[in-house]
Amino acid sequence: MQLFSGRARTLESVVGMLILLVMVATAAGIYIVSQNYNMARFGIASGSGQESGGDFLPVGKAETYNNDNLYEKIDGKAPMYQEAGFVKLTAQRFAAKSNSELGFELYVYDMNNAKNAFSVYSRQKRADATDLNDLGVSAFGYVAGNEICISLGRNYIEMIGSAESNELVDGMEGIAKDLSAKFKPTDNDKIVELGYFPPQGTVAGSWKLQIDNAFGFDGLTDAYSATYKIGDKAVSIFFSKRKNADEAKAIAKNYYDFLITNGGKAVTVDGEVLKSAGASVADFYGSFEMVFSTGVFVGGVHEANDKQAAEKAAEILIGRLKEIND
Amino acid sequence: MTEPNQINSARRQLLIRGAKAAASIAAAVGVARWLYDPKGPGAKNEEVGFLGTSVKGLSDFSVPRKDGQVISIVKGQDRAKTVNKAIELLGGIERFIKPGDVVVIKPNVGFATPPLLGATTHPDVIAAVVKLCYEKKASKVIVTDNSINDPASCFTISGISKAASAAGAQVVMPRDSYFSPLTLEGGSLIKDWPIYCAPFAKANKLIGIAPLKNHHRSVASMTMKNWYGLLGGRRNVFHQDINNIIAELAMLVKPTLVILDGTVTMMTNGPTGGSVSDLKKTNTMIVSCDMVAADAFGCSLLNLKPADLPYLAIAEKAGVGTVDYESLKPLRAEVT
C-alpha cells in the first residue's frame, strides 16, 4: 500500500492535518497537566517544613468505651456525659518523638449530636480559657493550661497534656487542626440558637447549653445562657425555646414557683417591657433571679447582683427574642 | 610606453593611498594619546572601587522625635492587633507615613524556614504594616532582605512573599547589582564594603521588622542585628567583631521605625531555631523610634540584661539611642 505516492496530494494534506491535530492535542494536554500542581511536592512552598503535630506520635492502640464501661475511664464525670446523650468514647495517648515522657491523651466523645457535644463542652469550659479561633465552621475550642477542648460537630474532644509546655500545646493544636479537618461539622451541626442572644453586649465564647435540669430546676430544658455586659457590669442571661407560647408561659410560672418554694422572696418588677412579658423577680439569697416568657421563649436572668442591670439586660433580651419570634 | 592617462590614474591612486595612510597614522597616534596612561595602576584606585562607585551613606529615614512617644510595648497574641495598637500609641501611622511615600520594609528573611519556627519575621506583622502604609496612601511598599539561605526559598517558605504580595507590596530579591560599596563616616569596619543600597535609592521611609531570637555569637538578634541583612559580599568576616559591626550598622541606618516581634521568642538554638521546642510564647510587640531601646527591652524577654549585649553600649555611646528604655517612658497596652 502506498501511503503517499508522489501524486497523492489530497491524502498528504489530510494526513498532515491529522498530525498537526495530534500536535495541538499534545500541547493542550501538556498545558492541562501543568495547571494541576502542588508546590509542596518540591518542598519549596509557603510554610513548608511545618510540623503540624508531627512531633507527637500515637502510643499504643486507641481504646473505646461505651455506656456500660465509661465509668472505668472517667469515673465520676460519667453521669454528666451520659445524661447529655453520650454514645461512645475513643481515647488515644500521644507522646513526643523527642521525649516519651512528654505527651497528652486525646479523648473523642461521640455525643450523638452537635447540641449535646456543645452542652458538655460549654458546661466544662474553664474560666482561664483562651479561645481557639481558626477551627472552622461552627466549631468551638479553647486552650487552658495543659488542656485543649473542642466541640466539633457531634464530637466533644479533650486533649490533656502531661505538663504545661508550649511544645505540648503546639502539638495539641496541630492535632486539633487535623481533627477539625477530619470531623468537618456540617450546616446541620450549626447551633442557630447562639445567634438569638443580643448581638451587642453578649460576651462571645461565654455561651452555655444545659440540656436538662437547668439551674437545678428539672422543668427547664435546653436552656442557653451567656454573660451579658451592661456597662461594666456582667449579667448572666438565659432563654429556652419551647413548642408554643402556652408551654413557655407555664414553664416561666413553674420556675418562679420553684424559686419561691425554695426560699426566694418576691420582688416587684419595674418597667413596662418587663411587665408586659409577665416577668417576675425573686431575691434568691442575695442575688436576683428573673424569669419571663415572650412568644415561644422562656427567658430570664440568673444570679444577678444588681437589680437594675438585671432588668436592663432582661429588657434587651426580651426585645431580641421578640424579633426572633417575628 | 605608458599612456599619460595611465600615469595620471596611478598618481591619483597614490594620492588616495597616501591620504588613507596618513589618516590611519593619525588615528593610531590619536588613540594611543587618548588612552595613554604613563603611571600604570596605582596602589589603590580612589575614584572607582572594584565594585563600582562608592557611596557615602544611606539617607536619613527617621521622623522628628516626640518625647514620650518613642517606644510602645503591647501585650497580646494577635500580631496584627498588637502592631496596630503599638503604632497607634506612638501617634498613629500618619505620624510616620505621608501620602505618596515610598516605604521599604526590611524584615528578617534570613532562613528558608516556615513561619511557625520563628526564625524569620512573621508574615502577619509584615502584612499588617504593609496595609497600614497603604491606608495612609503610601505610593509603594517594598519588602526586601538579603537572605542568608537561598533568597527565593527563604521568601517562599517563610510565607513572606505570599503575605506581602497579597497586601500589595512589591517583594524584591537581592541581586548582585543592587549592592554598592559604602563607607561609614566615623566607622572602622564598614569601609568600601558592598551595601544593599538599590532598594532604598528611591525610598523615603524605612521600617525594620525583626523577630526576637537567641544568637550564639551576638547573644541576641533583634532590630539592630536585623540590619546585618544590608551587608553584601562575604559579610561573615565581620563575625570576628560582631558587636562593633552591629553598632556600626545601627549608626549607618536611620530607620523611620523598628518593630520587634516578641509574640514568640526563640530562646535556644538561635538564630536558626528549627524546632517549636526552641520557642516560647512571650506575647509582646515592641514598636520604637529608638532601636537601642527596643533591643534593650527585648533582652528582658530572653531573660538577659542589656549589659549582656556589648553592642547596645557601643551604639548608645555613638548616639544611636538609649539603653535605659524606662527613661523614655514606654507606652504600654494590652490587646486581646
Place this chain on the structure above:
Amino acid sequence: MKITTVRRINQLFFFALFVWFCIVTTVGEKFWQIRNWPINWILQIDPLVALGTIVSTRKFYGPLHCAIGVVILTIIFGRFFCGWICPFGAIHQFVGYLGNRGKKVAVKIRLNIYRKAQCIKYLILIFFLGMAVFPSLAGTLQTGLLDPIPLVTRSFQLMLLPIFDRGTYLTSVNARYYEFGWLIFTVFATAVLLNLFIPRFYCRFICPTGAFLGIISRFSIWRIGKTKSECINCKMCEKACEGGCEPSGNIKIAECVLCFNCRDDCKHDLIAYQTLPSLAGETQVDVSRRGVVLSFVSGIIAAPATRLSGKVASNWYTGVVRPPGALAEPEFLKRCLKCGQCMRVCPTNVIQPAGLEGGLEGLWSPILNNRIGSSGCQLNCVACGQVCPTSAIRPITLDEKRGLGDFASAGPIKLGTAFVDQGRCLPWSMDKPCIVCQENCPVSPKAIFTKDVFTTVRDSVVSIKQVTENTIEIDRDIPADKFATGDYYVLFEDGSRRKISSNTATSVGISEGKLPAAAAGKIEIQVRLQKPCVDIEKCIGCGVCEHECPVSGKRAIRITAEGETRSTDRRLLL
C-alpha cells in the same frame, strides 16, 4: 499541505516545547515556573533512556512508559523521532541548512551520499550497552554522554540558559555557575559546528539513539522507496536527504529519518512512502559482525576498566557529595543520565556537574559544591529528586528528607558530614572569634556546638602601672581600641576576669563589675573564643556551614561524604 511543511512545523513545535521545558525548570508558582509542567517528557519518551536503564537495572522505570509508544510507532513508521521530534536533530537540520545554503546542487548531493562511517553510531550504541549490561562487571549507564536528549538538555540547561539569562534574570535571581560547563559547551558546540562539513553529522555518525531506532525501524511496515526500479538517475532525491540513506539507489531504511525531502525533490514522482520495499532495492547498513562483537566486548571491559581507579571503592573522592535521595553509588551510576535537570532546578545552584572527581563514569553527574551558589542544600527543599527522570535521585518527600512523620525512626537523610579544618578556622587557629558555621546550622539542636575557652592574646602579658577607678594603666603599649569589642577580657593574677569596655595604647577600661581588691602585678589580655565542633550524630551534611564560612578560599569547615545515608561503607557513626 506538503508533508515536509508539516514535518517542519512539528520540529519547530517540539523544539519550542523543549526550550519551554528548560525555562520552566525554575522553582516557583508562576506560569513560567515549574508548577507541574512535564519538564522531563522529552527525556522520558527518548527510547534510549528507557533501553539504557532497562539494560543497566533490568527494570523498566514507570515514568519512562511513554518511550514504549515511540518504539511501537518506530516499528510501524520508521525513525520519525529523529526527523520529526528530536530537538537536537532540529538544531542540526537547521544549522546544516544554513551552512550549505547556496551550494551547488551537485555539491549538496555529494554531501548527502551514504558513507560507510555511518556504521560508527551502531558501534557506539553497542559499546555503551556493553558497559551497562553486566552488574557484576561494574555495569554503568554511559549512554547519557552522547544520547542526544540528555546532551541537548544539559547543554541548554547548564550552558545556554545561564548565558542568555545574565541580565534578564528570568530563571534565577542571580547569575548561575556550572563548574564543568565549559566541557559540556565544547561538546555541544562541536556537534553543532560539524554540520557545516556534513549536514546532520551527529545524527548520521554518532547518535546512539538514532542507531537504536535504526535497528528497530528495519522492520517498519511503511518505508520510503522508489516506485520504479529505473529512473533517469538525476539524484535530485539526495539533494536534501537528511539521513544520508541513499534513496536513489539501494536505500538504507535504518538510516532514513523520514524527512520526505526525497519525495518532494523527485521531479518524476517516483518516490513514495509505501508498504513495499523500494523497487530499486534495499540494503542494510554495513555493520560488520566483527565490529559489533569488538565494540560489545570493549564496552564490557571498559566498565570495570574505569573502576580500576577505585573511585567507586575505597578511593572514593571526598568531594563527591550527592544530592539528597541519591541512590548508593553503584546503583546511582546505573541510572544517572547526566541530563542536568537536578542541577538546573536546584534553587541554590549548589548541585554541579562533576568533572572526573567521581571517576570517568561520573563525568557530569550531580555533586554538591558549597562554594558555588546562594546557599548549601536547603533543609526544606526536595526539588532535585522530584525532577530526576530516572530516579537516580529518588523523589523523596520532605518528611523523608527531614526524618519526620513516618520516617522518624529512620532519621534525616545525611549527605555527608562537616569537618572543621582547625588549621584554617579563625577561632581554632588565629585567636579570632567567629562561629558563623554554628550560627547557620539549620538543625535543631544544632549539629555544631562550641567549646568556649579564654586564650591569652599574643604579646599581651603586661604589668599594672596604676589603677584608677575602672581604668588600669599599663606599662607597655598595646594596640589602641582593638580590645573593646566585647570579646576581650583582662585576667588578673587572682584568676578573675573582667570584660574590657575600652582601651587606649596604655590603658584598659572595665565597665562591668568592680576590679578585684588585689589588682596589682601582671595582667593578661584574653580573648573569649568559641571553637566550633561538629556533632556527627546531628550533622546532615547540608553544607550551609561550608557555604557561609568566612574563610572564602578553601573553607575552614567542609562537607565530605563520610556518614552519608546512601552508603554503608562510608559510615562514621557506630
